[in-house]
Amino acid sequence: MAVTLAEVAVRAGVSPATVSRVLNGGYPVAGDTRTRVERAVEELGYIANASARALAAATSDLVGILVHDIADGYFGILAGSLQGALDPAGGGEPRRLAVVCNTQGAPAAETAYLTLLEGQRAGGVVLTGAAAEDPEHTAALTLRVARMAAAGTRVVLCGRPPVPVPEALPVATVVFDDRGGAFRLAEHLLTLGHRRIAYIAGPPGRSTTRERLAGHREALRRHDPALPEACDALTVHAGFERSAGYDATRELLRRGEPFTAVAAANDTAAAGVAAALREAGLRIPEDVSVTGFDDLPFSQDTAPALTTVRVPLREAGALAAQLVTGRRPLPPGGITTLPTELMVRASTAPPPPARRTP
Amino acid sequence: MAVTLAEVAVRAGVSPATVSRVLNGGYPVAGDTRTRVERAVEELGYIANASARALAAATSDLVGILVHDIADGYFGILAGSLQGALDPAGGGEPRRLAVVCNTQGAPAAETAYLTLLEGQRAGGVVLTGAAAEDPEHTAALTLRVARMAAAGTRVVLCGRPPVPVPEALPVATVVFDDRGGAFRLAEHLLTLGHRRIAYIAGPPGRSTTRERLAGHREALRRHDPALPEACDALTVHAGFERSAGYDATRELLRRGEPFTAVAAANDTAAAGVAAALREAGLRIPEDVSVTGFDDLPFSQDTAPALTTVRVPLREAGALAAQLVTGRRPLPPGGITTLPTELMVRASTAPPPPARRTP
DNA sequence: CCCGATCCAGAAAGCGCTTTCCATCACTCG
DNA sequence: CGAGTGATGGAAAGCGCTTTCTGGATCGGG
Incomplete structure (x- = not known):
């Protein structure tokens, strides 16, 4: 049904390998060959099959983000800023896709979505929200995170405590003060x-x-x-x-x-x-x-x-995006603490002189 | 690295085909064979590779949702409810993943994300937000939507006007009054x-x-x-x-x-x-x-x-989820209008008696 | 008691792309 | 002027799963 890379290759009069190389770069392709391929892609309206690419490359452009509830402003801002910073700003088509998972803070849901994301061979996963301090869940989570990280998925914990995984794994933590x-x-x-x-x-x-x-x-x-x-x-x-x-x-x-x-x-x-x-x-x-x-x-x-x-949610989201895409190296120790700031407004004032019992 | 279906097959002493059938159902498998396979899956901690599955099945479990800005309450509620209703309620692991794309209402971003989603062979796509009433973009969008729908991706337009696609295509519209x-x-x-x-x-x-x-x-x-x-x-x-x-x-x-x-x-x-x-x-x-x-x-x-x-955002999200997953048939004419309700609270009162100029 | 129907399970052909591993070819150096 | 060298492009082997297509058993009916 859809146009495949092979068809593009035929049209451009080159091999599939060459088309792939033009599309992905990192390999020398002569100027006119490249032009022919690009024209063929254009004319055919070719859109690469992401599943096939992910299968062959053993990693996908998906980045998962686990939140309690995306409708909640806290997570909405975090996720929004994350999604917006997934691809380098300024120019260029987006490439990475954000997968949002509402867990309602339930350990079971968290595990279930991590499984799904692991099955997708996600390029990265960001876990947000206050973690349930359940030793059993924490242990299970640590295992999962370590396994995913070992498989090449970058993991970022945001606004929740770090998990104890081997130093070498690509796991970062961003917390608020x-x-x-x-x-x-x-x-x-x-x-x-x-x-x-x-x-x-x-x-x-x-x-x-x-x-x-x-x-x-x-x-x-x-x-x-x-x-x-x-x-x-x-x-x-x-x-x-x-x-x-x-x-x-x-x-x-x-x-x-x-x-x-x-x-x-x-x-x-x-x-x-x-x-x-x-x-x-x-x-x-x-x-x-x-x-x-x-x-x-x-x-x-x-x-x-x-x-x-x-709480600098926007900053945290952007930072998490950089970490999870690997655009920013892991900080030493793997953990970054973001400062918070007191905002004094009108809802606080000195207590009433006569200490009434409300 | 990761456990594959073939390894499960070896362990269970059956062919890969049988493992696939046990996992996906829809084909008779003898009781004890099924049990052996299930035990093997369990013991090996097998997690199916979603990319491979999507490639072979020519469709993925991904559902895209285009929003102006997920941090905005309007879209957050819509997307949250959508995500929560992607899988049938009550029991069972989730299966479908929601891909959230912030477009800021920009036609170019909308197109770019649709391309990405098309490349993912998404099972469905939900477009929300007020559409820019730009004839050129509308035309381009109509083409895209028609093409995706023809390829089997269910499309739902939510809170935006319907696009003129052939009746037979799986495209639904949910609008608010x-x-x-x-x-x-x-x-x-x-x-x-x-x-x-x-x-x-x-x-x-x-x-x-x-x-x-x-x-x-x-x-x-x-x-x-x-x-x-x-x-x-x-x-x-x-x-x-x-x-x-x-x-x-x-x-x-x-x-x-x-x-x-x-x-x-x-x-x-x-x-x-x-x-x-x-x-x-x-x-x-x-x-x-x-x-x-x-x-x-x-x-x-x-x-x-x-x-x-x-504006019944929650209801709309749930409805869109049912439509985009095919759990609810398309309404005749393809378009559903959801009612709105006046909420009178304290910010309105009769005008001041002397008509002051503010 | 034989034969077509009914069940199950395996073999194998892809799905569309990436990525070695090679084969050319045009040069350049000694 | 022949061999070494770097720049290109092709062939082909998968990646891990689904899905015909087949075929061997098993079973009921004539």
Whole structure:
């Protein structure tokens, strides 16, 4: 049906080998021969069969990216920037294709998609999202990653902890300074005068959850060694979704423990927090300050604009693209930490003078 | 390097053909033979080479989806739901892989990615986003779509106008009732008492832009035949991004034409509109009402919550998945229109009594 | 009890491309 | 002026899987 390389060869009056060489370069081909082949390709509208090429070359132009949910801004930005940077910028047709896999953070889905990608002999794979800190899954994952890397697939872990694979394998890790960001965010709250700070943590057993919580508590401790424990009753584990923030806040309100600020695990949950607070008749930031994390685009348009921590997702995506395509060499040690930045906006203010119980 | 089907065959003591048949079904294989093969597959950790399979079968498990920008909520939701519905729900490993391509709406990028997908012998392709209404590109696209469809690739156009291909080809179209939604949205504004309604349209030459504007103007006309023209001076074409809404609003404000409401082409632009308005000291909705379009998740968390039109993106993605995988037969005529729904929230209210010039 | 129908499984021919390994050919050097 | 040399292009062997095409058993009906 479709035009094949052999037909192009016939038309150009050369052998298939020559056509292949013209198309792929890396081999001397005389000027006029090349021209004849190119004209034949043009005239026939030849489009190379990627499967055949991948089979013969034992590697494909596919790059897999595992995300929790591509509809989530965090992953959307990461994946978008990744996809855009897969091929060298400026001029030239794209060549590499991004395969997006929603795992919802489920280990089983992660494994299943890795199998699929391994079957595709993907040129690279990027794993994003907070890894489930399940020893069994981690072990299985390490094996998979090592096997794929050994087979020539470049692997990049982005926003999740590195896996222990042999040094020589092409595996890189890009992480965010979540801990530092959370630390500065808590510091900001403390400086404003807050002491009873509620914390809506992410789902338990996730590296991101742990890092952010650790940074937060570290700041509290630095301020007053007894503070982390004092705030324990105000810490709840929820999810990264809006509804999780909403529900957790209602729960907090129900308990009756007084607080003057709520730090959410991320911006999305913070939106839910704010909604629950407003519903309860509390003003932000006059009665309660609210903070998020990630600095997703919408956080500047919430009511009020959200104080948060900027996570360089765009940069991370572009970096991951360079690493996964091999355009950038692996950093020594294989791991790159990207800085985060405190973004102070309108949702935080000093606590109310009379310490009301919300 | 990797385990091949032949090795599995040797281990199971059968021929490669039999292993293939066990793996793919559709051919009778005796019970014990099947068991032996399955055990061999298990023991060897065999993962089929997808390229080889695609080459032999002349079709791959890849489904391409072209979007303007996957980081944009509109496309993120569409693509996410699409990806999630590629494989039949409930149980079973995933099989199909979604290839996401950001085109930024550029015809050249669209063509380039279609070429890549054609080379991959993709099982299906979903084109989303407002199509550029460029006759030349439309013609080229029609050819491409027809050729891919003729080669067995299922094509679904989602949220963009159908292309004229022969009836028999597997090409489906899923569109939103943008016009109806815009109509009802304008009606809502008119009912509140607004007459001087600014309209921040999307980029010119896009089907979505045209449909939404048409519905809007139709409602105005229905109310008062002279109204569309009266509002012409208040209509500006911008983009679908936040900054476009922001800039357009500043421009509107600068012109000095009085208005009591601003309808933006979509939610994202509406966020920019609201920001510009607030910066100018205008209150929403007391001084100016604002409306969006799409009902992206963040629109309930803006200040104030945005009146908008819900576009069933999730449903569309799932539907597109069924169509592109062939799990759902093409509807007669090939085109499905999905309804939109007016969502009245806090950003719209009656115009201020004294008609101030903002 | 023989024969066509029914099951299963193997042999082998590709699918379309890449990539050695060779064969030329035109020169250039001694 | 013959052999060595580099630049080109062709032949052919796969890459790993699917899918006819065949053929040997097994089975039921006449």
